[in-house]
Amino acid sequence: MKTIGRVRTTLWIAVALLAAWGNAFAQIKGKVVGTGDAPLEGAAVSVLNASDSSLVKTVITARDGTFLITGIKNGRYFTTVMMMGFQSFSGNRLDISGEQTIDLGTIPLRPADIKLDEVKVTGQKNFVEYQIDRTILNIDALISNAGANVLEVLEKAPGVMVDQSGTISLKGQPGVLVLIDNRPTYLSQAALAAYLRSLPANSVEKIELITNPPARYDAAGSAGIIHIRMRKNKVRGLNGSITLSPARSKYWRHNENLNLNYRSNRFNFFTNTSSNSTDQWRRLDIGRRYYGENDALRSSFDQTTLFYPKSRTTNLKTGIDFYANEKTSWGLVYTGAYTQSREQRPVSSVVRNAAGVIDSLIRADNSDRNRFRQHGINLNFSHQYDSTGKLLTFDLDYINYRIRARQTFVNDFLDGSGAFKRQEKITTDLPSSIAIYSAKTDYEHPLKKARLGAGFKTSLVRTDNAANYFLHQGETISVDYDKTNRFRYSENINAAYLNFNRDFKRLSLQTGLRAENTNGYGHQLGNAVKPDSSFTLHYTSIFPTVFVSYKLDTNQTHLNFSYGRRIGRPYYQDLNPFVFLLDKFSYFAGNPYLKPEFGNRFQLSFNYKSRFNLSLLYNYTRNMQGEVIEQTGNVFISRTGNISRLIWGGITLTARLKAGNWWTCNFYAELISNNFRGMPGDPDRTTGSTYGYISPNNQFLFKKGWSAELSGFYITRSQSAQFDKDDLFLVNAAVQKKVMKDKGIVKLSLRDIFSSLEPNGRILNIPNARASYYNDADTRVLVASFTYNFAKGTSGKRKRNVGGSGSEEQRVKN
Numbered sequence: 001m002k003t004i005g006r007v008r009t010t011l012w013i014a015v016a017l018l019a020a021w022g023n024a025f026a027q028i029k030g031k032v033v034g035t036g037d038a039p040l041e042g043a044a045v046s047v048l049n050a051s052d053s054s055l056v057k058t059v060i061t062a063r064d065g066t067f068l069i070t071g072i073k074n075g076r077y078f079t080t081v082m083m084m085g086f087q088s089f090s091g092n093r094l095d096i097s098g099e100q101t102i103d104l105g106t107i108p109l110r111p112a113d114i115k116l117d118e119v120k121v122t123g124q125k126n127f128v129e130y131q132i133d134r135t136i137l138n139i140d141a142l143i144s145n146a147g148a149n150v151l152e153v154l155e156k157a158p159g160v161m162v163d164q165s166g167t168i169s170l171k172g173q174p175g176v177l178v179l180i181d182n183r184p185t186y187l188s189q190a191a192l193a194a195y196l197r198s199l200p201a202n203s204v205e206k207i208e209l210i211t212n213p214p215a216r217y218d219a220a221g222s223a224g225i226i227h228i229r230m231r232k233n234k235v236r237g238l239n240g241s242i243t244l245s246p247a248r249s250k251y252w253r254h255n256e257n258l259n260l261n262y263r264s265n266r267f268n269f270f271t272n273t274s275s276n277s278t279d280q281w282r283r284l285d286i287g288r289r290y291y292g293e294n295d296a297l298r299s300s301f302d303q304t305t306l307f308y309p310k311s312r313t314t315n316l317k318t319g320i321d322f323y324a325n326e327k328t329s330w331g332l333v334y335t336g337a338y339t340q341s342r343e344q345r346p347v348s349s350v351v352r353n354a355a356g357v358i359d360s361l362i363r364a365d366n367s368d369r370n371r372f373r374q375h376g377i378n379l380n381f382s383h384q385y386d387s388t389g390k391l392l393t394f395d396l397d398y399i400n401y402r403i404r405a406r407q408t409f410v411n412d413f414l415d416g417s418g419a420f421k422r423q424e425k426i427t428t429d430l431p432s433s434i435a436i437y438s439a440k441t442d443y444e445h446p447l448k449k450a451r452l453g454a455g456f457k458t459s460l461v462r463t464d465n466a467a468n469y470f471l472h473q474g475e476t477i478s479v480d481y482d483k484t485n486r487f488r489y490s491e492n493i494n495a496a497y498l499n500f501n502r503d504f505k506r507l508s509l510q511t512g513l514r515a516e517n518t519n520g521y522g523h524q525l526g527n528a529v530k531p532d533s534s535f536t537l538h539y540t541s542i543f544p545t546v547f548v549s550y551k552l553d554t555n556q557t558h559l560n561f562s563y564g565r566r567i568g569r570p571y572y573q574d575l576n577p578f579v580f581l582l583d584k585f586s587y588f589a590g591n592p593y594l595k596p597e598f599g600n601r602f603q604l605s606f607n608y609k610s611r612f613n614l615s616l617l618y619n620y621t622r623n624m625q626g627e628v629i630e631q632t633g634n635v636f637i638s639r640t641g642n643i644s645r646l647i648w649g650g651i652t653l654t655a656r657l658k659a660g661n662w663w664t665c666n667f668y669a670e671l672i673s674n675n676f677r678g679m680p681g682d683p684d685r686t687t688g689s690t691y692g693y694i695s696p697n698n699q700f701l702f703k704k705g706w707s708a709e710l711s712g713f714y715i716t717r718s719q720s721a722q723f724d725k726d727d728l729f730l731v732n733a734a735v736q737k738k739v740m741k742d743k744g745i746v747k748l749s750l751r752d753i754f755s756s757l758e759p760n761g762r763i764l765n766i767p768n769a770r771a772s773y774y775n776d777a778d779t780r781v782l783v784a785s786f787t788y789n790f791a792k793g794t795s796g797k798r799k800r801n802v803g804g805s806g807s808e809e810q811r812v813k814n
Contacts, residue, residue: 025449026096028069029387030104032061032081035111039065039326043083043109050076050093064326066387070449071503072096081107127666128158128654129610132501132508132549132560133214134227137207149245149255150204150228151196156697156711157207158654158668160226162193170223171211171617171652172672172693175568175597175625177221180228183333183378183397195315195337197276200243200257200787205231211617212545212564212601215497215512216442216453219543222568222599222621236263245785250778251279271318282307282777286586288636289770298768299359301585301634303349311341319378331380339372347583351634360421361414364583366407373402389451394441405430411584425472426480426581432465434572450502453512457495464488467578481529487576487590491520491537501547510547515540516567522575522592535592541567560605568597568625574640582638589639595623597642613654617672621646626721628679629763629771636771643721644678662701669694676721679765687764689719705738709749725761729754745787752779 032043045067046058056077061067074097081089086109094102129136137157154160159171170176178192208227210217217225240260247253257274288301319333347364376399383392407428413421440457465487469480499512520537545564552559576590599621607613628641650672657665675688695713702708712731719725734749757779763771 025070026072026074026098026100026102028072028079028094028102028104030067030107031065031387032067032083032107032109033065034086034109037106037108039063040083040086040109041065043067043081043086045069046080046082047072047077048080050078062384062387062389063323063329064384064387068388068446070446073505074098079104081109083109086111127664128613128656130558130560130605130607130613132510132547133210133212133562135209135613137209139201139204139206149197150199150201151193153201153204153207154196154226156666156695157209158666158695159209159652159670161693161713161715168193168226170209170226171670172650172674173223173619173648175222177218177225178228179225181230182227183395195274195313197255199272199274200241200259202241202243202787202789203231203257203259203272205229211603212547212562213566214510214547215499215514215543215545216455218457218495219514219516219541219565219567220569222566222597224566224601236265238262239791241787241789243785243787245783247781247783249781250281253278253280253781266323268321268323269319270321271316273317274315276313277311278313279310280307280778282309282775285774287772290634291768291770297354299354299634300352300356301349302352303347303583303585305345305347305583307343307345309341309343311339313337313339327384329382331378331382333376333378333380335374335376335378337372337374339370341368341370341372343368345583349583349585358416360416361418362584363412363414365410366583369406371402371404375400389444389446391444392441393443395439397436397438399434399436401432401434403430403432403434407581409581409584424584427470427472428581429468429470430466430580432463434461434463436461450500453497453499455497457493459493461491461572462488463490463572465576465578467576467580479528481527483579483581484527485530485578486525487522487578488525489520489522489572489575491518491572493518499545506551508547508549510545512545514543514545516543518569518596524577524592533592539596541598543567556609558605558607560603560607562601562603564601566599566601568599570594570596570625570640574625579637585635587635587637589637591639591641594625594640595642597621597623597625599624599646611656613652615652616649617652618649619646621648624676624721626676627723629722629766631766631769636766641679643676644683645676647675647677649673664699664701666697666699667695674718674720679722682765685765687719687721689717689724691716691718705742707736709734719764722764722766723761724764725759728757728759730757740788743789745785747783747785747787749783749785751781751783755780 028047030045032040032045034040039061041061041063043061043065044058045061047056047069049056056072057069059067059069077094077096079091079094089107089109091104091107096102127138129138135158137153139153151162154168155162161169161172167174168176168178206229208229209224210227211224213221213225238260239262240258242259243255243257245255247255253276255274255276257272259272261268261270263269284305284307286303286305290298290300292298314337316336317333319331322330324330345366345368347362347366349362349364350358351360351362353359376397379396381394384390385392405428407430409424409426411424413424415421436459438457438459440455442453442455444451444453467483467485469483471478471480493516495514495516497512497514499510501508501510517540518537521534522536523534524532526532543565546562548561550559551557574590574594575592577592578590580588582588599619602618603615605613605615622645624643624646625640626643627638628643630637630639650670652670653668655667657667670693671690672693673688673690675686677686679685693713693715695711697711698709700708700710710731710733712729714729715727717725717727731753732749732751733753734747736745736747738745758775758777760774761772763773
């Protein structure tokens with residue numbers, strides 16, 4: 001009945017929109033050409049008021065040079081056309097009355113009498129801009145982004161946090177879907193962080209933060225979408241950049257990136273390769289107290305673990321675009337990633353009795369060796385039917401992962417006096433493979449006063465995970481059948497959507513409906529002591545979206561409202577019931593009974609000139625997925641479980657402060673309240689907290705190419721399900737200099753100046769036990785980087801680079 005109600009509500013919205021089409025507005029069309037009447041793609045065509053030259057609307061010309069501007073009310077206007085490398089065009093006055101179509105015909109632009117390498121941009125965009133369904137971050141607006149990597153840019157984004165493990169959260173919530181040029185990144189959270197760290201910021205044009213994504217996007221990603229749009233090269237010939245970034249913390253690390261692009265009339269070849277080498281150090285202290293009847297202390301456990309991870313990562317992205325004609329293009333893209341890592345993990349544990357006397361000691365020498373390989377192929381097609389904007393695209397994707405992990409656990413048991421008692425050795429072999437197939441198509445159709453979009457998508461995922469455990473007794477090796485298993489899982493998702501938008505005088509509306517059908521099958525193979533087991537999943541869900549924007553005055557102040565329903569599906573490995581050893585007393589286990597989470601998100605925002613934005617947020621999530629801790633004897637088992645309900649709400653503030661041309665501060669703050677109810681095994685348990693977060697980013701511009709940055713954040717003590725987290729702060733500083741006629745950038749930055757990024761806290765709601773944790777890591781990092789950009793050629797076409805595997809790869813954990 002709830003599903004029927006949602007469908008009925010969405011249909012009424014669509015009917016209301018269709019009924020509103022009666023208002024009469026004019027539209028303006030034409031075509032922009034350059035030298036030799038060659039169509040110009042990417043030219044900015046603007047309509048301005050004749051009385052005061054205030055901007056009414058701007059559109060970008062299509063691949064064949066055509067444009068269509070709709071929703072122009074009665075009045076007097078004139079048009080302008082601008083494009084880099086060409087002289088500006090200003091048209092005659094237009095008197096518009098009633099519903100009509102004005103054809104400006106062909107507008108020729110004359111080449112500007114300047115050389116390409118002499119062009120300098122004197123204006124500056126706002127770092128943050130707002131649209132009806134997303135927040136736009138203009139990368140070039142922050143001077144310090146030159147020479148930075150994409151992950152560093154994300155850390156400066158309002159409402160975005162990146163923790164030590166590389167997990168990205170948006171406005172206080174994890175579960176973010178990251179897309180690059182509408183394509184998935186094909187990487188797990190840790191591998192994604194390494195990949196974004198290897199990408200230079202100058203390869204990115206802008207980043208879109210979409211807390212309530214429209215219907216055309218996958219419904220996955222309970223916290224929303226971060227869409228990274230790479231820079232589109234418009235210059236024919238060979239162009240590119242190279243970045244070198246050595247860094248020093250406790251150990252040396254380095255990052256290199258090479259970006260090349262060659263464009264001709266019909267073809268565009270591009271490649272991006274990067275390598276990253278990182279050696280790190282971390283110390284984790286864990287304290288656990290076990291209680292009996294009447295809350296009497298029974299025993300205690302204290303453990304210190306030292307982590308020495310080393311990783312080597314290589315990424316490659318290469319492809320070709322073929323322009324069959326002015327309206328049709330094909331693209332083929334290959335992405336690959338290879339990571340080798342190893343980690344030494346010595347562990348020291350002390351067990352005491354109720355009186356505090358040492359009962360036993362454990363000295364462990366644990367180690368991991370991991371190998372991660374990923375290959376992906378994308379075939380994409382785009383066809384624009386005519387000048388009105390009818391557009392058809394499709395994408396075919398295949399992605400394959402191969403993951404291999406080998407572990408060794410050597411535990412020496414000592415008595416209270418330190419005398420050796422016995423040794424226990426366990427080795428593991430954990431191979432896994434994941435294959436993802438997807439196909440999708442999208443169609444956009446302009447109506448008389450509106451625009452309609454529709455699309456379909458289907459995906460198939462197959463995973464195969466094995467967990468092989470071996471016990472060593474002297475020279476004898478035997479299989480540990482209690483932990484050894486093999487798990488296979490397949491999943492098919494079919495989706496379809498409709499999206500509609502229309503602009504009125506002051507009101508803009510966008511609404512959509514997406515339906516997704518999920519079919520899953522899991523099979524755990526038995527062994528000598530365990531039988532086979534299996535499960536199936538079948539469910540269909542709908543995901544409505546509504547966006548409303550109202551102009552309180554002329555293009556200055558907006559009031560926006562949005563609603564969207566989202567889903568968070570489990571990571572594929574989290575459905576695997578196998579046990580993964582962290583150490584003798586800490587395990588990770590999968591959960592084949594894990595359910596998807598569903599969230600309803602509401603947002604009301606007030607925006608003034610993209611300089612000030614105040615938002616009210618509310619989110620209700622059912623069956624929220626989160627880390628839960630269980631106790632079995634003296635062993636703590638971590639697994640992903642369902643928390644029956646999360647109510648999350650708050651207020652956010654974004655402001656842009658400026659003093660002259662030398663100082664700009666982009667300030668972000670949020671006050672969030674969350675409430676969790678229903679822990680696994682305790683459906684009536686309720687926890688929650690209210691916390692604050694601030695993040696100022698100061699940019700300083702000096703003479704002779706010098707600039708600097710001072711940024712950071714502070715988050716108060718907070719609680720998330722079973723975890724009570726202490727407050728946390730971070731301060732970063734950077735200085736840079738443009739060299740080699742502004743083609744090169746030298747930058748020196750210091751991250752975490754006070755070495756304060758130490759996540760500490762307590763684990764709550766564990767029956768008859770209490771636990772705390774303390775982290776210390778080499779988070780203070782000094783980075784020196786050099787970036788050199790080279791470009792040669794003339795203005796050309798832009799390439800399209802999209803994909804269709806959606807959110808599937810985001811559910812791969814490395």
